[in-house]
Amino acid sequence: xxxxxxxxxxxxxxxxxxxxxxxxxxxxxxxxxxxxxxxxxxxxxxxxxxxxxxxxxxxxxxxxxxxxxxxxxxxxxxxxxxxxxxxxxxxxxx
Numbered sequence: 001x002x003x004x005x006x007x008x009x010x011x012x013x014x015x016x017x018x019x020x021x022x023x024x025x026x027x028x029x030x031x032x033x034x035x036x037x038x039x040x041x042x043x044x045x046x047x048x049x050x051x052x053x054x055x056x057x058x059x060x061x062x063x064x065x066x067x068x069x070x071x072x073x074x075x076x077x078x079x080x081x082x083x084x085x086x087x088x089x090x091x092x093x094x
């Protein structure tokens with residue numbers, strides 16, 4: 001079943017965050033992921049929203065977890081954590 005990594009992000013250090021974000025597409029693709037949303041303009045129609053949203057599609061929850069837990073991703077994750085406030089979840093599709 002398809003699974004999605006969904007991230008709600010407030011970037012606190014744009015320069016450092018760019019170092020992290022510049023590496024994520026290739027890493028996700030290596031694990032079968034495909035970015036559907038990566039920042040971009042947004043219109044908030046209800047509630048409070050962070051400044052950035054990301055959605056990455058994977059073939060399964062297992063594939064998404066493999067990407068997140070991979071040594072390559074874990075190596076750049078501290079950059080993201082230091083340069084942003086974020087909530088990240090894996091959601092299985094219907």
